Amino acid sequence: MKKILLIALLSICQLAFSQDRGTVTGIVTDKEMSGESLPFANIFIKGTSIGGTTDMDGKYTISVPAGKHTLVFSFIGYQTIEKPINVVAGQTLTINQEIGASQGVALDEVEVKATVSKEKESALLLEQKKAVSIKTNIGAQELTRKGVSDVATAVTKTTGISKQEGTGSVFVRGLGDRYNVTTLNGLPLPSNDPSKKNIDLGIFSTDIVEFIGIDKTFDVENYGDFSGANIDISSKNYRGKGFVEVGLGFGGNTEAISVDNFYLNDGPNTSGFYNINPPAFPLNNYNFSTSWDREKSNPPFNNSISIKGGKSFNIGENTKLNVFAVGSFDNFYKYKEGISRGSVNVSGVARRNYTFNNYAYGTNTTGMGNLSLKHKQHTFKYNGLFINTSSQKQDEYNGIVDIFDYAPNGGAVVQRATFDRTQLFVHQLLGEHKIGEQFDINWGGSYNFVDNRTPNRRQSIVTPDDWDEPNGPKSFRETINDSDNHRFYQKLEEEEIAANFLTTFKFNSNEKEEYLSKIKLGYSGRFKSVDFQATQFNFRINNSPSDPAQPFIDDVYNLDSYFNQENFNAGLFSIRTFRGGLGTPGVNVLFPQTYGGKQNINAGYISFEHRFSPKFVAIVGVRGEKITQTLNFNTSLSNGNSDLDEFEILPMLTMKYELNEEQNLKFAASKTYTLPQYKEKAQFQFEEITQAYIGNPALYLSTDYNFDLKWDYFPSRSEIISLGAFGKYIQNPINDVTINSATNDVSWVNSGEKATAYGAELEIRKNIFEDSESENSSSLNAGLNVSYMYSNQDLDKDKVTAETTAAGFPISVDFTETESGISGASDLLLNADISYMKEFDNERNIQATLALNYFSDRIFALGTEGKGNIVDLGVSTLDFIFKTQLNKNLGLGLSAKNLLNPTIERKQEKQNVLVYSYKNGMEFKLSLSYNF
Incomplete structure (x- = not known):
């Protein structure tokens, strides 16, 4: 009886209490993002513990005692808004609020454990x-x-x-x-x-x-x-009260650390900013200042340093300036050893057959700064970016240069010392303008410049003096081609100006003052110029009846003992370009091989979006592009030009149906195109150790049709289950193939009438558990995404021959099969990760992640002349990442990547010949960050 009375009393009290309360609800929107809803904003009654946060759609609902209160809206980096309200018992009060950073920043009202x-x-x-x-x-x-x-x-x-x-x-x-x-x-x-x-x-x-x-x-x-x-x-576009963070890193690669000595090239420094030009008189004397020989390097440990910071400034009541900058330097050492085989014939015999050692050192220097100025409904942004990357490689190959006529029994030593540097400069100016409730303008312009250089690449080939004795003394006696021993200088400059302009107009509002329709009208333009130059100095070995004997090479790693001024004067070698040597009549032998031109794209577009019902919305649009591409080339193979002038009409359709508040169904269809690139069209010969590449001026663009269908389910704000299907239909696809030639060169061709690809994708992100109620919160999250695809294309050798011959640049290919999968396409891709997070307080936490990646076999190059496709075999990688925030300022991290360290393999299918094999090694890194 007492229990019944107690329950009744509690019920009466609860009823009485609820009758003294009302409900406050609404939507919080982001002023910085043109009125988009703002999730995870804080809403509370000032002076009380009553409150909550907005959901993924920016919505909130709280129960508030009847009476007059002050409702507070806040979000990290944004202005805190206070609004007086009068709550009536038993009634619902709707308060929608837009908040932004333009009026000032107050961060002390509520502490939010979140990033921007x-x-x-x-x-x-x-x-x-x-x-x-x-x-x-x-x-x-x-x-x-x-x-x-x-x-x-x-x-x-x-x-x-x-x-x-x-x-x-x-x-x-x-x-x-x-x-x-x-x-x-x-x-x-x-x-x-x-x-x-x-x-x-x-x-x-x-x-x-x-x-x-x-x-x-x-x-x-x-x-x-x-x-x-x-x-x-x-x-990054920083918004907040300001920070400066310094980071340091130290690590290494297990393969690089394990070698007794690590070798690199003479000349380049470790900063990555090295450059050198050819000597003034390269053919008259031996004027090259750098050694042919490898040099012992520093201990191969990786280092990194970075500094970044940002701050927001209020300029008056309606203007805000955000500043962010970052500078960093990273380097890395890598070592590979394995096998490399080239030109494997139908019988499974490799013309080129080497074991190799590859020593590599790389750098990345990055500097970026951006400014964002917001005044009321107008935003201006400037982004400046500079990146300098370098790659230094010492490649050493031992074995058979050509099993039919060049050190056929082995014993040859091929060395290539390469330094490659790229500098990228990017300047961008962007603007966003909101004019009233219905009209938006967005624009942007950029100037980009790329300077890519390969200064003084050196290659040498030393063979046994007697090819029948592969382990005998070495010499240059049997050098066949002038280009076997060379120094190579390459320069690529690419300059581009681009511009975007977009206007958006919303109209057709309903009774809730929501706009159901939107029209976009815009323009895009990009104007690019390409300038490529390359000069190769070939060292011709002079064998003659009057000088039948070349000196032996006592040490293959001391080629300076042969290539020097004394031996040049003695006539043991001479220096030439592909245009000739000293005394070649009527020719500027130092004029480089060149290709380049201009590519201009002017595009206009229009799209119309309409919400047919609260659940169904569709976008239909069309883009028109005028593409002009000019190409001129003057190389060792030929000189000429190849121009392209096209106008493409590109329609698209996208539809979205909201099955309920957590589920969407989307469909998209479009037509696009694929443009051939300058290297693929220019008749310049790019030489690698086991392969050469030659452009095809007869290439033309492909036409692509794309289809997608996708279902998304969002169980919570941090979870998703997604399933999609896609299809591609490509007319006149471009592929790289081995052409019919004595040296099995690779070129690019429109290989058939069509290619198709279709598949399915699955993505799952799931919170396994999340404890946010206790003082020390923790969570365990997992993610999985899987993609399966089937691809097929027809291969037509007669089509290739007819089209290239008609264009005046005949190419002959002999595909092994009449159809094949698409190059680079893996049937199966998989990513999986699991992460644990533990927060001890507002300033201390630990986080650990284990991530797995896998791709199945994929075609590297199509098979020809009875030979099978060259295929990259599937690979799995496993990474472990651990991070901890020790206090407000200090953070530590440990990463261990490529823990499985699989062997990377490439095979020729029909002949089942391994053509490439090596290990990447495991990467370990310890990092430290300090936030001031």
Whole structure:
């Protein structure tokens, strides 16, 4: 009886209490993001503990005692808003509020354990949920958690993307470099490599990144030279009271550390800023100042140092200035040893057959600064970026140069010393203007300059004096080609101006004053010039009846004993370019091999978005692009020109249906194109140790049709389950193939009528447990994304012969098969990670992540003349990352990458011959950061 009375009493008290309370609800929006909803903002009743945070849609609801109160809205880095309210018992009061950073910053009202929202995983998931287009974002918070240090590795953590081994090039749904577009803050970036369309994503440190947007479906705002993905790097834009952080790192690679001695080239320094020009009179005398011989290097330990900082300034009541800057230097040492075979014939015999040792040292120096000035509804931004990267390699090959006629029994020693440096300068000016409730203007302009140089590459080939005795004395007696021993100088300069302009008009409002329709009208332009020059000085070994004997090479690592002024005077060798030597009549023998030209793209576009119902919205748009590309070349193979002039109409359709508040269904379809690159068209011969590449001026663009269907489910603000299907249809695809030639050179051709690719993608992010109630909060999170794809293309040798012959540049190929998968496409891609986070208080925490990446076999080059495709075998990598914040200022980190250290292998399928094999080694790094 007592229990019944107690329950009744409590019920009466609860009823009475609830009748003295009302409900306050509403939506908080972000003034800095043009009125987008703001998740994780704080709402509370001043002077009480009553309050909460907004959800992923910016919504909040709190129960408040009846009476007059002050409602407080706050968010880190934003102005705190106080609003008087009068709550009536039993009634609901709706208060919507927009907050921003333009009026000042107050950070003391509520302590928020979060980073700036655009870096946070949950905020980017919200953006993905709200977007009509099919896109993926990866932010600074996730990059830090997974221990990612560069953008190339960052994008491989998302669904359907893998990285080409040893490069910063990525494959998106099996489509490689030529199918992707790279932008910085929505403006295009130039390439730093003559063989690539896109800049090496590995040169971008994640220190400069707020988030990376990956659009796998075409939007008319993006350039149409696209079928894989538009990868947009959004640079950091700091908002807050100010900070300065210094970071240090130390580590090493197990393969590099394990060698007894580490060797590099003579000449380049360790800073990465080395450059050298050819001597003034390179053919008259031996005037080269650098040695042919390798030099013992410093102990191969990796180091890094960085400093970054930012601060916000209030300028009057309505103006705010945000400043952010970062500077960093990283270096790394790597060592590989293995086998390298080239030109494997139908019988499985490799014409070139080597074991190799590769010593490598690289640097990355990055400086970035940005300014953001916001005055009321107008924002102006400037981004300046400078990157200097260098790669120094000492490659040493031992074995058979050519099994049919050049050291056929082995014993040859090939050395190549290469230093490559790239400097990238980027200047961007952007503006955002909100004019009233309905009209927005966004614009941007950029100037980019790339300077890529390979100064003084040195190659030498020493063979047994008697080829029948591979272990006998070495000499230059049997040198066949002048180019076997050379010094090579290359320069690529690429200059580009780009501009974007977009107007957005919202109209057709409903009774809730929500605009149901939106129209966008815009222009994009990019104007690029390319200038490539290369000079190779070949060291001709002079064998003659009057001088039949060449001196023996006592030490293959002391070639300065042969290539010197004394032996030059004695006539043992002479120096020539491909145009000739001293005394060649009527020719400037020092005039370099060149190619270059201009590429201009002018585009206009329009799109219309309409919300047909609260659940269904669609976007339809069309983009028109005028593309002109001029190419002139004067090389050792030929001289001539190849121009391209096209106008492309590119339609797109995107639809989104909201199944409920947590689930979306999206569909996208578009037409795009793929443009051939300058290296692929210029008839210049790029020489590698076991392979040569020659351009095809007859190349023309491919046409691409893209389809996507995707279902997203968001169980909570930090969780997602996503399942998608996609398809690609490519007309006249471009492939690199081995052409019919004595040396099995590789070129690029429109290899058939069509190629198709289709597949499915699955992504899951799940909170296994989350304890946020206790004083020491903890969480365990896991992620998985899987992509499966099937690809096929037809191969037509007659089509290739007919088209190249008609264009005046005949190329003959003999495909082994009449159809094949797409080069670079893996059937299966998988990323998985699990992360544990423990917070001891507001200033101390630990975080640990284990991340796995896998890609299955993929075609490296198509098979010809009865030979099988050359295939890169599948690889798994496993990384462990540990970080701890020891106090407010001091942080420590430990990373151990590539723990499985698999053997990287490349095989020729039909003949089952291993053509390339090595190990990358495990990477360990200890890092320290101090925040002032």
